[in-house]
Amino acid sequence: MREDRISHHESVRKAYERIKKDGLTNIWDRYEAQGLGGDPDRRCPFCQAGTRCDLCSNGPCRADASTGKRGVCGITADGMAARMSLLRNVMGASTYHYHTEQTIKTLRATAEGRTMFTIKEPAKLRNFAERLGLETSGSVSEVAIRLCDFVKEDFNRSYDEPSQIVEALAPDERKETWKRMGIFPGGIYGEMLLATSSCLTNVDGYYVSLSLKAMRLAIAMGYQSQIVNEFCQDILYGIPRPHRMRVDLGVLDPDYVNVLTNGHEPFLGFALVQLARRPEWQERARAAGAKGLRVIANIETGQEMIQRWTMDDVFYGFTGNWIAQEAVLASGCVDLFAADMNCSMPIDPIYAQKYRFRLVPVSEVVAFEGVSDRVNYDPEKGEAQAAQLLQMAIDNFRERRSSIEPLLHLPTGEALVGFSTESIVEALGGTIDPLLDAIKTGALRGVVGLVSCTTLRDHGQDVHSVALAKELIKRDLLVLSMGCGNAAMQVAGLCRPEAAELAGPGLRRVCESLKIPPVLSYGTCTDTGRLADLLAAIAKALGGVSLPDLPVAAAAPEYMEQKATIDAIFALALGLFTYVNPVPTITGAPNLVRLLTCDCELVTGGKVNVEKDPVKAADAILAHIEMKRKKLGI
Numbered sequence: 320m321r322e323d324r325i326s327h328h329e330s331v332r333k334a335y336e337r338i339k340k341d342g343l344t345n346i347w348d349r350y351e352a353q354g355l356g357g358d359p360d361r362r363c364p365f366c367q368a369g370t371r372c373d374l375c376s377n378g379p380c381r382a383d384a385s386t387g388k389r390g391v392c393g394i395t396a397d398g399m400a401a402r403m404s405l406l407r408n409v410m411g412a413s414t415y416h417y418h419t420e421q422t423i424k425t426l427r428a429t430a431e432g433r434t435m436f437t438i439k440e441p442a443k444l445r446n447f448a449e450r451l452g453l454e455t456s457g458s459v460s461e462v463a464i465r466l467c468d469f470v471k472e473d474f475n476r477s478y479d480e481p482s483q484i485v486e487a488l489a490p491d492e493r494k495e496t497w498k499r500m501g502i503f504p505g506g507i508y509g510e511m512l513l514a515t516s517s518c519l520t521n522v523d524g525y526y527v528s529l530s531l532k533a534m535r536l537a538i539a540m541g542y543q544s545q546i547v548n549e550f551c552q553d554i555l556y557g558i559p560r561p562h563r564m565r566v567d568l569g570v571l572d573p574d575y576v577n578v579l580t581n582g583h584e585p586f587l588g589f590a591l592v593q594l595a596r597r598p599e600w601q602e603r604a605r606a607a608g609a610k611g612l613r614v615i616a617n618i619e620t621g622q623e624m625i626q627r628w629t630m631d632d633v634f635y636g637f638t639g640n641w642i643a644q645e646a647v648l649a650s651g652c653v654d655l656f657a658a659d660m661n662c663s664m665p666i667d668p669i670y671a672q673k674y675r676f677r678l679v680p681v682s683e684v685v686a687f688e689g690v691s692d693r694v695n696y697d698p699e700k701g702e703a704q705a706a707q708l709l710q711m712a713i714d715n716f717r718e719r720r721s722s723i724e725p726l727l728h729l730p731t732g733e734a735l736v737g738f739s740t741e742s743i744v745e746a747l748g749g750t751i752d753p754l755l756d757a758i759k760t761g762a763l764r765g766v767v768g769l770v771s772c773t774t775l776r777d778h779g780q781d782v783h784s785v786a787l788a789k790e791l792i793k794r795d796l797l798v799l800s801m802g803c804g805n806a807a808m809q810v811a812g813l814c815r816p817e818a819a820e821l822a823g824p825g826l827r828r829v830c831e832s833l834k835i836p837p838v839l840s841y842g843t844c845t846d847t848g849r850l851a852d853l854l855a856a857i858a859k860a861l862g863g864v865s866l867p868d869l870p871v872a873a874a875a876p877e878y879m880e881q882k883a884t885i886d887a888i889f890a891l892a893l894g895l896f897t898y899v900n901p902v903p904t905i906t907g908a909p910n911l912v913r914l915l916t917c918d919c920e921l922v923t924g925g926k927v928n929v930e931k932d933p934v935k936a937a938d939a940i941l942a943h944i945e946m947k948r949k950k951l952g953i
Contacts, residue, residue, distance in 0.1 A: 328643070343645075492865045581658050582685070618803065769838075788813055793822065
């Protein structure tokens with residue numbers, strides 16, 4: 320594949336050359352091999368259009384709206400595409416909520432004194448409990464347990480029993496809209512039950528009904544899974560606040576024992592850092608012949624960690640996002656790869672064998688063929704499990720260092736990370752008024768929430784995300800970056816204050832006065848809920864403006880997996896202009912396309928925008944924001 324189809328990042332391209340030289344299968348060559356007729360992006364036309372179904376034994380079926388061809392059961396192309404989309408959304412919601420359940424389990428065990436962790440943010444705990452309508456008297460532990468009991472009860476409400484979490488946290492205007500549309504959700508488990516049951520053959524084949532069920536599931540997910548998860552992780556591990564962090568593959572030094580945390584759940588990652596900072600563990604590493612022991616942040620688990628904890632010579636830095644995974648493993652610097660929920664690849668055992676590192680699943684949902692090591696995270700056993708993992712890494716060092724030639728001189732950069740609603744307010748002097756004033760005066764035209772994965776469809780890793788972000792900041796649009804796409808911004812240098820020189824004149828002035836980058840590192844895809852909460856605060860501060868009327872937009876320039884699809888549906892429910900790329904697999908469903916790109920705007924205020932060209936995409940986002948500014952009279 321061409322160099323620009325590999326990656327935006329020099330480090331990943333260099334690692335790709337090594338992988339090719341070593342003769343290993345890799346994500347780039349596998350992607351290319353999936354294409355038809357020599358075109359890596361060309362696939363089965365029915366699959367790309369979303370009009371193929373194999374859910375029952377009458378299939379696989381293909382539908383064609385242009386000729387009226389339906390599936391054997393009679394489902395239309397629109398129904399088929401909507402049903403498959405809803406099933407993807409169920410998987411996304413389920414995975415988000417698995418993470419949330421582990422967070423609540425950890426918070427409860429910590430409150431009961433059964434973990435190595437402490438509650439770092441008691442003030443946020445009480446504030447969040449108060450927002451949920453809970454009694455906040457008593458000890459910190461008592462409030463935490465009360466919070467855990469409340470959210471667990473709400474998670475388990477039936478789909479026809481309104482969620483108290485959504486009722487407490489969502490803006491009044493949105494709640495009224497959702498109730499009018501019949502999409503105000505119940506508990507997240509009930510919503511997943513309703514959605515999945517609706518997708519059975521011969522149950523619900525109506526694209527409008529299926530889309531509405533996707534939207535109510537997304538609302539439940541956004542408030543019950545995402546906001547609860549991130550706020551409770553803040554309570555446990557600290558509110559993200561701005562600090563500098565080393566990034567890119569150059570953070571991997573072969574002369575150290577390197578332990579990488581990978582996936583989405585940071586619990587064992589934080590435990591590893593706490594232990595590795597103890598002198599006795601550094602002594603063990605040096606006794607094995609290493610210069611020391613380091614924990615390296617990786618992918619979304621890494622994002623959760625670097626947003627909250629500062630770097631030192633133990634918690635050393637962050638590598639990149641999921642497509643870089645094989646590049647990271649091929650560096651020859653990894654001693655242990657701890658794979659928690661999400662984004663660990665089935666191919667990893669081959670890399671573990673080739674580059675001599677220990678591959679250890681640390682979540683019951685993660686499994687690899689041929690891998691016997693396993694340490695399923697248990698909050699009460701977290702310290703002992705972290706110690707077991709560190710010892711495995713130290714024991715691995717001599718073999719890895721003596722037998723594998725490492726990749727040297729890989730680049731290292733730096734990013735300013737750790738922005739959250741609270742830290743943005745702190746940076747603005749304790750109030751969001753300076754941000755609002757900058758928007759009102761036009762120095763900032765608006766704000767774009769970039770919530771993205773990374774994909775090889777149409778472009779190399781992070782190529783389109785970086786190009787779009789540069790176009791957005793050039794147009795005086797402040798970018799809040801989340802998800803795997805956040806790593807693209809960090810490694811590409813857009814999360815440095817110095818990147819303000821790439822911004823338009825208004826945004827540049829704001830950045831220079833506040834000493835912030837034009838792209839604010841706002842966390843993981845799980846922080847989509849946090850973004851929704853920030854937008855609600857901005858709307859309230861502007862005098863009760865409805866969310867759809869704000870000069871804001873959502874952008875997913877390289878969405879990839881099922882969690883990304885439900886994030887987009889949540890953005891539509893919030894009433895946001897939502898840019899997505901690559902083209903979703905629904906193009907064979909003309910009525911569904913019209914619903915998402917046009918008709919939805921008439922009911923929730925949100926709409927999907929699809930565009931492959933980053934300049935045209937940024938122009939469309941700016942045009943939408945300028946229209947909202949005009950409506951607000953600013």
